[in-house]
Amino acid sequence: MDTSVTEEARSMDLYFYRGEISRYGYSQLCCLLDPKDENCGLVLSTYGGDPDAAFRIARALRHHYPKGKLTVFIPDFCKSAGTLVAVGASELVVFDEGELGPLDVQLSKQDELIERSSGLDIMQGLNVLREETLEAFKRYMLDITFGSGQISVKTAADMATKLVTALYAPIYGQIDPIRLGQIQRAISIADHYGEKLNEYAKNLKDGALRKLILSYPSHGFVIDRKEARELFENVRAPSELEFAQINETKGIGLPYAEPSVSIINNQQGLDRHEKKPVTKRQHEKKH
Numbered sequence: 001m002d003t004s005v006t007e008e009a010r011s012m013d014l015y016f017y018r019g020e021i022s023r024y025g026y027s028q029l030c031c032l033l034d035p036k037d038e039n040c041g042l043v044l045s046t047y048g049g050d051p052d053a054a055f056r057i058a059r060a061l062r063h064h065y066p067k068g069k070l071t072v073f074i075p076d077f078c079k080s081a082g083t084l085v086a087v088g089a090s091e092l093v094v095f096d097e098g099e100l101g102p103l104d105v106q107l108s109k110q111d112e113l114i115e116r117s118s119g120l121d122i123m124q125g126l127n128v129l130r131e132e133t134l135e136a137f138k139r140y141m142l143d144i145t146f147g148s149g150q151i152s153v154k155t156a157a158d159m160a161t162k163l164v165t166a167l168y169a170p171i172y173g174q175i176d177p178i179r180l181g182q183i184q185r186a187i188s189i190a191d192h193y194g195e196k197l198n199e200y201a202k203n204l205k206d207g208a209l210r211k212l213i214l215s216y217p218s219h220g221f222v223i224d225r226k227e228a229r230e231l232f233e234n235v236r237a238p239s240e241l242e243f244a245q246i247n248e249t250k251g252i253g254l255p256y257a258e259p260s261v262s263i264i265n266n267q268q269g270l271d272r273h274e275k276k277p278v279t280k281r282q283h284e285k286k287h
Contacts (some may be wrong), residue, residue, distance in 0.1 A: 013040040014264045021081040022047030025058045025259030032263045038068035043246055045255045048080025053191045058088030062200050073099035075246055077255045088197035091234035094225040101223060102216035103190045137164045187213055203232050
Protein backbone atom coordinates (compact mmCIF):
# COMPACT_ATOMS: atom_id res chain seq x y z
CA MET A 1 0.00 0.00 0.00
CA ASP A 2 1.26 3.48 -0.89
CA THR A 3 1.65 5.34 2.41
CA SER A 4 2.20 8.76 0.83
CA VAL A 5 -0.86 11.02 0.93
CA THR A 6 -0.76 14.10 -1.30
CA GLU A 7 -2.86 17.21 -0.86
CA GLU A 8 -4.38 16.32 -4.23
CA ALA A 9 -5.66 13.04 -2.80
CA ARG A 10 -7.02 14.81 0.27
CA SER A 11 -9.00 17.32 -1.80
CA MET A 12 -11.06 15.61 -4.47
CA ASP A 13 -14.70 15.22 -5.47
CA LEU A 14 -15.20 11.48 -5.20
CA TYR A 15 -17.89 9.70 -7.25
CA PHE A 16 -18.96 6.10 -6.70
CA TYR A 17 -20.30 4.00 -9.58
CA ARG A 18 -21.28 0.39 -8.96
CA GLY A 19 -23.13 -1.83 -11.38
CA GLU A 20 -23.60 -2.24 -15.10
CA ILE A 21 -22.28 0.53 -17.35
CA SER A 22 -25.47 1.86 -18.94
CA ARG A 23 -27.22 4.99 -20.14
CA TYR A 24 -29.22 4.95 -16.92
CA GLY A 25 -26.00 4.97 -14.90
CA TYR A 26 -24.64 7.77 -17.06
CA SER A 27 -27.83 9.77 -16.41
CA GLN A 28 -27.44 9.19 -12.67
CA LEU A 29 -23.89 10.47 -12.76
CA CYS A 30 -24.84 13.56 -14.76
CA CYS A 31 -27.47 14.46 -12.16
CA LEU A 32 -24.83 14.34 -9.44
CA LEU A 33 -22.00 16.18 -11.18
CA ASP A 34 -21.31 19.10 -8.85
CA PRO A 35 -17.70 20.33 -8.98
CA LYS A 36 -16.43 21.63 -5.65
CA ASP A 37 -12.80 20.85 -6.35
CA GLU A 38 -10.47 21.01 -9.33
CA ASN A 39 -9.81 17.26 -9.25
CA CYS A 40 -12.19 14.34 -9.22
CA GLY A 41 -12.06 10.63 -8.54
CA LEU A 42 -14.28 7.79 -9.70
CA VAL A 43 -14.59 4.61 -7.63
CA LEU A 44 -15.63 2.11 -10.28
CA SER A 45 -16.95 -1.41 -9.71
CA THR A 46 -18.48 -3.09 -12.76
CA TYR A 47 -18.46 -6.19 -14.94
CA GLY A 48 -18.93 -3.98 -18.02
CA GLY A 49 -21.84 -2.98 -20.21
CA ASP A 50 -22.51 -0.38 -22.92
CA PRO A 51 -19.34 1.13 -24.50
CA ASP A 52 -21.34 4.19 -25.62
CA ALA A 53 -22.34 4.87 -22.02
CA ALA A 54 -18.74 4.27 -20.87
CA PHE A 55 -17.52 6.91 -23.32
CA ARG A 56 -20.15 9.39 -22.14
CA ILE A 57 -19.27 8.79 -18.47
CA ALA A 58 -15.57 9.49 -19.00
CA ARG A 59 -16.29 12.52 -21.20
CA ALA A 60 -18.77 13.95 -18.69
CA LEU A 61 -16.21 13.81 -15.89
CA ARG A 62 -13.57 15.36 -18.11
CA HIS A 63 -15.98 18.10 -19.20
CA HIS A 64 -16.86 19.12 -15.63
CA TYR A 65 -13.26 18.93 -14.40
CA PRO A 66 -11.35 20.33 -17.41
CA LYS A 67 -8.28 21.57 -15.55
CA GLY A 68 -7.89 18.83 -12.95
CA LYS A 69 -6.92 15.19 -12.75
CA LEU A 70 -9.32 12.31 -13.11
CA THR A 71 -8.32 9.42 -10.86
CA VAL A 72 -10.12 6.09 -11.31
CA PHE A 73 -10.10 3.87 -8.21
CA ILE A 74 -10.50 0.13 -8.80
CA PRO A 75 -11.28 -1.66 -5.49
CA ASP A 76 -12.48 -4.91 -7.12
CA PHE A 77 -13.89 -5.61 -10.61
CA CYS A 78 -13.58 -3.16 -13.48
CA LYS A 79 -14.21 -5.14 -16.64
CA SER A 80 -14.84 -4.45 -20.34
CA ALA A 81 -16.67 -1.09 -20.62
CA GLY A 82 -15.29 -0.23 -17.17
CA THR A 83 -11.79 -0.50 -18.61
CA LEU A 84 -12.85 1.91 -21.35
CA VAL A 85 -13.79 4.48 -18.70
CA ALA A 86 -10.38 3.92 -17.09
CA VAL A 87 -8.63 4.76 -20.38
CA GLY A 88 -9.82 8.36 -19.91
CA ALA A 89 -8.19 8.68 -16.48
CA SER A 90 -5.02 10.55 -15.55
CA GLU A 91 -4.06 7.76 -13.19
CA LEU A 92 -5.37 4.43 -11.97
CA VAL A 93 -5.40 3.41 -8.31
CA VAL A 94 -5.70 -0.37 -8.23
CA PHE A 95 -6.37 -2.04 -4.89
CA ASP A 96 -4.90 -5.45 -4.06
CA GLU A 97 -8.20 -7.09 -5.04
CA GLY A 98 -8.74 -4.78 -7.99
CA GLU A 99 -8.67 -6.00 -11.57
CA LEU A 100 -9.31 -4.59 -15.00
CA GLY A 101 -10.29 -6.67 -18.02
CA PRO A 102 -9.87 -6.58 -21.79
CA LEU A 103 -11.92 -4.16 -23.88
CA ASP A 104 -14.19 -7.04 -24.81
CA VAL A 105 -17.16 -6.71 -27.12
CA GLN A 106 -20.41 -7.92 -25.55
CA LEU A 107 -23.08 -8.91 -28.07
CA SER A 108 -26.63 -10.11 -27.54
CA LYS A 109 -26.98 -13.83 -28.28
CA GLN A 110 -29.27 -14.78 -31.11
CA ASP A 111 -32.79 -15.61 -29.91
CA GLU A 112 -31.90 -14.40 -26.40
CA LEU A 113 -33.29 -11.25 -24.79
CA ILE A 114 -30.84 -10.93 -21.90
CA GLU A 115 -27.89 -13.28 -22.28
CA ARG A 116 -24.83 -11.86 -24.04
CA SER A 117 -21.82 -13.46 -25.71
CA SER A 118 -18.20 -12.34 -25.75
CA GLY A 119 -16.67 -10.99 -28.92
CA LEU A 120 -13.32 -12.32 -27.70
CA ASP A 121 -14.75 -15.84 -27.45
CA ILE A 122 -15.94 -15.67 -31.04
CA MET A 123 -12.67 -14.26 -32.36
CA GLN A 124 -10.65 -16.85 -30.43
CA GLY A 125 -12.83 -19.57 -31.97
CA LEU A 126 -12.08 -18.24 -35.45
CA ASN A 127 -8.34 -18.15 -34.69
CA VAL A 128 -8.40 -21.78 -33.53
CA LEU A 129 -10.35 -22.83 -36.61
CA ARG A 130 -7.93 -21.03 -38.91
CA GLU A 131 -4.90 -22.61 -37.24
CA GLU A 132 -6.46 -26.09 -37.34
CA THR A 133 -7.29 -25.71 -41.05
CA LEU A 134 -3.75 -24.65 -41.92
CA GLU A 135 -2.24 -27.44 -39.83
CA ALA A 136 -4.49 -30.04 -41.46
CA PHE A 137 -3.51 -28.82 -44.94
CA LYS A 138 0.20 -29.08 -44.11
CA ARG A 139 -0.22 -32.55 -42.59
CA TYR A 140 -2.22 -33.93 -45.56
CA MET A 141 0.15 -32.43 -48.09
CA LEU A 142 3.26 -33.90 -46.44
CA ASP A 143 1.63 -37.30 -45.97
CA ILE A 144 0.57 -37.44 -49.64
CA THR A 145 3.91 -36.15 -50.96
CA PHE A 146 6.23 -38.37 -48.96
CA GLY A 147 3.83 -41.28 -48.54
CA SER A 148 3.62 -42.10 -52.24
CA GLY A 149 7.02 -40.90 -53.38
CA GLN A 150 5.69 -40.45 -56.93
CA ILE A 151 3.21 -37.53 -56.63
CA SER A 152 4.33 -33.97 -57.42
CA VAL A 153 4.02 -31.19 -54.87
CA LYS A 154 1.36 -29.46 -56.98
CA THR A 155 -0.79 -32.59 -57.17
CA ALA A 156 -0.33 -33.23 -53.44
CA ALA A 157 -1.39 -29.63 -52.70
CA ASP A 158 -4.54 -30.02 -54.83
CA MET A 159 -5.44 -33.28 -53.09
CA ALA A 160 -4.77 -31.80 -49.63
CA THR A 161 -6.96 -28.80 -50.49
CA LYS A 162 -9.88 -31.05 -51.43
CA LEU A 163 -9.51 -33.09 -48.24
CA VAL A 164 -9.34 -30.01 -46.00
CA THR A 165 -12.29 -28.40 -47.81
CA ALA A 166 -14.41 -31.51 -47.35
CA LEU A 167 -13.47 -31.66 -43.66
CA TYR A 168 -13.91 -27.99 -42.64
CA ALA A 169 -16.41 -26.58 -45.16
CA PRO A 170 -19.43 -27.64 -43.01
CA ILE A 171 -17.92 -25.82 -40.01
CA TYR A 172 -17.17 -22.63 -41.94
CA GLY A 173 -20.67 -22.83 -43.41
CA GLN A 174 -22.11 -22.21 -39.93
CA ILE A 175 -20.28 -18.89 -39.56
CA ASP A 176 -22.66 -15.94 -39.91
CA PRO A 177 -20.97 -13.11 -41.88
CA ILE A 178 -23.45 -10.60 -40.43
CA ARG A 179 -22.40 -11.63 -36.93
CA LEU A 180 -18.76 -11.19 -37.85
CA GLY A 181 -19.59 -7.74 -39.19
CA GLN A 182 -21.22 -6.84 -35.89
CA ILE A 183 -18.12 -7.94 -33.99
CA GLN A 184 -15.80 -5.99 -36.28
CA ARG A 185 -17.97 -2.89 -35.93
CA ALA A 186 -17.99 -3.21 -32.13
CA ILE A 187 -14.19 -3.65 -32.09
CA SER A 188 -13.89 -0.51 -34.21
CA ILE A 189 -16.12 1.38 -31.76
CA ALA A 190 -13.94 0.36 -28.80
CA ASP A 191 -10.82 1.38 -30.73
CA HIS A 192 -12.19 4.82 -31.66
CA TYR A 193 -13.53 5.54 -28.18
CA GLY A 194 -10.25 4.41 -26.64
CA GLU A 195 -8.22 6.73 -28.85
CA LYS A 196 -10.44 9.72 -28.06
CA LEU A 197 -10.39 9.13 -24.29
CA ASN A 198 -6.65 8.56 -24.22
CA GLU A 199 -6.12 12.02 -25.73
CA TYR A 200 -6.94 13.63 -22.36
CA ALA A 201 -3.99 12.30 -20.34
CA LYS A 202 -2.22 9.90 -22.74
CA ASN A 203 -2.01 7.38 -19.93
CA LEU A 204 -1.94 4.38 -22.28
CA LYS A 205 1.44 3.08 -23.38
CA ASP A 206 2.23 2.53 -27.06
CA GLY A 207 0.31 -0.45 -28.44
CA ALA A 208 -1.68 -0.91 -25.22
CA LEU A 209 -5.06 -0.09 -26.74
CA ARG A 210 -4.71 -2.73 -29.44
CA LYS A 211 -3.54 -5.21 -26.82
CA LEU A 212 -6.59 -4.49 -24.66
CA ILE A 213 -8.91 -5.04 -27.62
CA LEU A 214 -7.36 -8.04 -29.37
CA SER A 215 -4.58 -9.76 -27.43
CA TYR A 216 -6.26 -11.23 -24.35
CA PRO A 217 -7.91 -14.67 -24.60
CA SER A 218 -11.14 -14.14 -22.65
CA HIS A 219 -13.60 -11.62 -21.24
CA GLY A 220 -12.73 -12.55 -17.66
CA PHE A 221 -8.94 -12.32 -18.04
CA VAL A 222 -7.44 -10.72 -14.93
CA ILE A 223 -5.43 -7.53 -15.43
CA ASP A 224 -4.14 -6.87 -11.94
CA ARG A 225 -2.01 -3.94 -10.78
CA LYS A 226 1.22 -5.48 -12.08
CA GLU A 227 -0.28 -6.22 -15.50
CA ALA A 228 -1.92 -2.78 -15.60
CA ARG A 229 1.50 -1.14 -15.23
CA GLU A 230 2.51 -2.76 -18.52
CA LEU A 231 -0.44 -1.02 -20.22
CA PHE A 232 -0.77 2.34 -18.45
CA GLU A 233 1.82 4.98 -17.53
CA ASN A 234 0.36 5.98 -14.16
CA VAL A 235 -0.78 3.09 -11.97
CA ARG A 236 -0.35 2.90 -8.21
CA ALA A 237 -1.64 1.29 -5.04
CA PRO A 238 -4.01 3.27 -2.78
CA SER A 239 -2.68 5.45 -0.01
CA GLU A 240 -3.73 4.68 3.56
CA LEU A 241 -6.24 7.52 3.44
CA GLU A 242 -7.72 6.36 0.14
CA PHE A 243 -7.89 2.77 1.34
CA ALA A 244 -9.72 3.77 4.52
CA GLN A 245 -12.12 6.09 2.70
CA ILE A 246 -13.02 3.69 -0.09
CA ASN A 247 -12.70 0.29 1.56
CA GLU A 248 -15.50 1.11 4.02
CA THR A 249 -17.93 1.40 1.11
CA LYS A 250 -17.18 -2.05 -0.36
CA GLY A 251 -20.23 -4.27 -0.58
CA ILE A 252 -22.59 -1.36 -1.30
CA GLY A 253 -24.02 -2.29 -4.69
CA LEU A 254 -22.97 -5.19 -6.90
CA PRO A 255 -20.73 -4.82 -9.97
CA TYR A 256 -23.19 -6.70 -12.19
CA ALA A 257 -26.47 -5.23 -10.90
CA GLU A 258 -28.47 -2.12 -11.77
CA PRO A 259 -26.07 0.84 -11.47
CA SER A 260 -25.90 2.88 -8.28
CA VAL A 261 -24.14 6.25 -8.26
CA SER A 262 -23.27 8.61 -5.41
CA ILE A 263 -20.82 11.41 -4.65
CA ILE A 264 -18.75 12.72 -1.76
CA ASN A 265 -17.77 16.39 -2.20
CA ASN A 266 -14.43 17.23 -0.58
CA GLN A 267 -14.54 20.93 0.11
CA GLN A 268 -11.99 21.36 2.89
CA GLY A 269 -9.49 18.56 3.29
CA LEU A 270 -11.45 15.53 4.46
CA ASP A 271 -14.68 17.44 5.15
CA ARG A 272 -17.32 15.44 3.26
CA HIS A 273 -20.88 15.98 2.08
CA GLU A 274 -22.56 12.96 0.55
CA LYS A 275 -25.35 13.12 -2.05
CA LYS A 276 -27.83 10.34 -2.63
CA PRO A 277 -28.06 8.69 -6.05
CA VAL A 278 -30.90 9.33 -8.44
CA THR A 279 -33.64 6.70 -8.45
CA LYS A 280 -34.58 4.78 -11.57
CA ARG A 281 -38.11 6.21 -11.36
CA GLN A 282 -36.67 9.73 -11.54
CA HIS A 283 -34.60 8.69 -14.56
CA GLU A 284 -37.58 7.16 -16.36
CA LYS A 285 -39.75 10.19 -15.57
CA LYS A 286 -37.08 12.49 -16.99
CA HIS A 287 -36.79 10.45 -20.18
